[in-house]
Amino acid sequence: MIFQSSIELLKFHNVAYTIYAVMIISIIAWFGYNLTRKEKVPSKIRIPFYGYIGFLVIGGVGHHIFTYNTIPWVEQDMKRAEIKADQSYKFEVKDHKWIGLPKLPIKVKCNQTIRFTINSKDLVYGFGLFRKDGTLAMQMQVNPGTDVNNILKTNDIIWTFRHNGMFDMTSTEYSGPAQYSEDGKDLMRVDNFLEVTGCSNGGAK
Amino acid sequence: MSFVNNLINGTNFDHKSLNALQKVTLRAVVMSFLFFGLVAIEGMIMKMVQTGPVNPLPKMFNHPEHYFSIMTVHPIVGIFGSTYQLVFAAFMFLVPFLTKKPLYSVKLANVVWILITVGTALAWIAAFVWQYAPLYTLYWPLPADTKQFKVIGGIVFIIGVALIMIGTLGFIYNIYATIFQRVGVHKNKTTKELLISGFGIDGMLNLFNKLRGKQPYTKEPALSLPVVAIFRGTVDTFLDAIVILTAGILVLVYLVFDASGHPLNVAAIDSLLYKNYFWWGLDLVADGLVLIYVAGSWYLLATLITGQKLFMENVARAALMLELLVSWMVWSHHLLADQNQPEMMKLISGEMVTAFELLTQGLALFITLVTLWKARPLKMTPPLAYLLGGLIGFGLAVPAAIIQADMGMNRILHNTQWIIMAHVHIALIVGLYMTLYSALYVLWPIVTNNTKMYSKKLTWIHYWLYLIGGVGMGAFGGMAGLDGMLRRHLYIHGEFNPLMVFAAICGSMVLIAWFIFLFNIVMSVGIKGLIGIFLPAEDKSASYGIEPETVAEEHKA
Numbered sequence: 001m002i003f004q005s006s007i008e009l010l011k012f013h014n015v016a017y018t019i020y021a022v023m024i025i026s027i028i029a030w031f032g033y034n035l036t037r038k039e040k041v042p043s044k045i046r047i048p049f050y051g052y053i054g055f056l057v058i059g060g061v062g063h064h065i066f067t068y069n070t071i072p073w074v075e076q077d078m079k080r081a082e083i084k085a086d087q088s089y090k091f092e093v094k095d096h097k098w099i100g101l102p103k104l105p106i107k108v109k110c111n112q113t114i115r116f117t118i119n120s121k122d123l124v125y126g127f128g129l130f131r132k133d134g135t136l137a138m139q140m141q142v143n144p145g146t147d148v149n150n151i152l153k154t155n156d157i158i159w160t161f162r163h164n165g166m167f168d169m170t171s172t173e174y175s176g177p178a179q180y181s182e183d184g185k186d187l188m189r190v191d192n193f194l195e196v197t198g199c200s201n202g203g204a205k
Numbered sequence: 206m207s208f209v210n211n212l213i214n215g216t217n218f219d220h221k222s223l224n225a226l227q228k229v230t231l232r233a234v235v236m237s238f239l240f241f242g243l244v245a246i247e248g249m250i251m252k253m254v255q256t257g258p259v260n261p262l263p264k265m266f267n268h269p270e271h272y273f274s275i276m277t278v279h280p281i282v283g284i285f286g287s288t289y290q291l292v293f294a295a296f297m298f299l300v301p302f303l304t305k306k307p308l309y310s311v312k313l314a315n316v317v318w319i320l321i322t323v324g325t326a327l328a329w330i331a332a333f334v335w336q337y338a339p340l341y342t343l344y345w346p347l348p349a350d351t352k353q354f355k356v357i358g359g360i361v362f363i364i365g366v367a368l369i370m371i372g373t374l375g376f377i378y379n380i381y382a383t384i385f386q387r388v389g390v391h392k393n394k395t396t397k398e399l400l401i402s403g404f405g406i407d408g409m410l411n412l413f414n415k416l417r418g419k420q421p422y423t424k425e426p427a428l429s430l431p432v433v434a435i436f437r438g439t440v441d442t443f444l445d446a447i448v449i450l451t452a453g454i455l456v457l458v459y460l461v462f463d464a465s466g467h468p469l470n471v472a473a474i475d476s477l478l479y480k481n482y483f484w485w486g487l488d489l490v491a492d493g494l495v496l497i498y499v500a501g502s503w504y505l506l507a508t509l510i511t512g513q514k515l516f517m518e519n520v521a522r523a524a525l526m527l528e529l530l531v532s533w534m535v536w537s538h539h540l541l542a543d544q545n546q547p548e549m550m551k552l553i554s555g556e557m558v559t560a561f562e563l564l565t566q567g568l569a570l571f572i573t574l575v576t577l578w579k580a581r582p583l584k585m586t587p588p589l590a591y592l593l594g595g596l597i598g599f600g601l602a603v604p605a606a607i608i609q610a611d612m613g614m615n616r617i618l619h620n621t622q623w624i625i626m627a628h629v630h631i632a633l634i635v636g637l638y639m640t641l642y643s644a645l646y647v648l649w650p651i652v653t654n655n656t657k658m659y660s661k662k663l664t665w666i667h668y669w670l671y672l673i674g675g676v677g678m679g680a681f682g683g684m685a686g687l688d689g690m691l692r693r694h695l696y697i698h699g700e701f702n703p704l705m706v707f708a709a710i711c712g713s714m715v716l717i718a719w720f721i722f723l724f725n726i727v728m729s730v731g732i733k734g735l736i737g738i739f740l741p742a743e744d745k746s747a748s749y750g751i752e753p754e755t756v757a758e759e760h761k762a
Binding site: 006009010013014017020021024025028031032034035036037038039040041043047049052053056057059060061063064067068070071073074077078122123124126128130131133134135136137138139140141143144145154155156157172173174175176177178179180181182183184186 | 267268269270272273336338339340342344345346347350352353354472475476477480517540542543544545548556557560561563564567568571574577578581582583584585589590593596597600601604605607608611612613614616617619620621627676680684687688689690691693694695697698700701
């Protein structure tokens, strides 16, 4: 099983966690009920202590092994320095404004891998791509560097687009109220930032 | 008794019968719950704004300066003004209660609650008057950004936070000074023995000796398990206070230079390095002292409610030590979306060590449940019900965070409502506060000299409203996070409705629950009693002597 897009992963996560939440609430409620019944309820299940510990360890570590093998962007992100992207875009952000954006929308063909490199000249920002329905496709933090030794931190991310769709972009990190107009409009939001075409498996994923 | 008479005089509460320790405990508890009300109102304002044009609030709450000022002080008031106060009050009472020794200094305990109250009020004023809004994360260089914020607002805010941290250091000193006092049962103990017990080394040695088939290192550890948890958690409280204090000094230096007309270069500080330092300290609250204090509180409540020994006590002692070590190495899970953060730190600290919190907290949950199970049948009293609510809270909140502390999941969940609602709010509102309510109801007769609660019915109404509201708000907020709703972003058009409407309804339940709780308490102690709590105690003694065993009798079915 490989998740082809973040939306698939979010749906899976939503179902899995909901089942877990219902389960843990039910177990504690059932426990509370049996704990307070007038007659002493016999133990029906015996959970071995060290078996339980093993289950927790496997659950904690196994979760990461599962995601490493099913979420394609994990390995890609860790090895991004060695990966040659199909297209690369570099721009800056300062005073809550994006500087040097490429011609928009960025046109991406299906399954192309894109590298975004962003420098902040003042504050900590974020960089996030959103589908038209508001769901988050991916994001990263955009940290400024120090100019004492003339080091400007580059924040880069690579992403492979596997579904058609138009994406909007905005800062995903709070950088002060100046990101918004007085009537609450997000001034850093760039509508129709990137468009993916050529996929045969539907759009906006 | 008439309503008015109850309101003025309470049930049978007599503040004159309270000793100095009881009074200082209740003072901090009163301030804590007043701040809880403030934080609940702030939270509701933000929730209402998120519901969009349907909300009846004046438009000024939609303004970014106003909205983010509230978001900045919301955690300061909630975590420090309310939670820290309540936890510190409980522990400054419990350590003397459990060790049968007097509190080192009641005067210092008074200084602690006053400093935290004044500090929280100053931070709140800075946001309210000058709209200083760098958020609690204080990501460098935002707190020193005088283009967006007024210098005076920043200075007042930082002084406020500094006072809270100085108060925290006072609490720490008082706790350790009490533990290391060689009086009473510890008259013949050496500092080394108390240290070994405090760090849980005796528990580890007992386990080690058992594996080798030898006699236990000690049959009766010098410190009881809840005191060990307090001892251990307070190490993290200290480290956290130092980090926040030093970060505050840094911000203050920049602001003062700016005010003097000689601004310093903010780019001289590396923001990623600062983030690592600040998150290391801040995370000692979330993943350190809270989890350790909570585990200790569960163990205490389970033993007080059942009147029996804790299941697998030596393992629990050793696990608390593991929890302390784990809490020092997990901060990188906050930096998984920072591309400059070294990958190995993300992998080891952010993912693998963080996953151990599932083990330590799962262990605490298991030990508490088995201890309760072995003592069945029990009566469903408010302390037991709230304890089970607390277990549900952490049972939901810890896995929600472990899921996100993963490089794959973090890419799509970082900074969304998932982490702040499904994890933080459920952990705090449901997990931590329900545990604290349980402790409050257990300790209520001891701290108030058997004052009768005005209404049991109101206690249960509070319980259900609070539990359903807390879980519901976290769940709907978490779902909005999965739909892409960011946590530090302004939404004023109801973009994530109907989820935000449902979350607001659940949030209202929490707020109403708080009103009911407060009403029940005021009607129990009366306005005269409430004022009397703040008057000097006639009995200056700093200890209290009811045997813990008497508490268990009330829970026997």
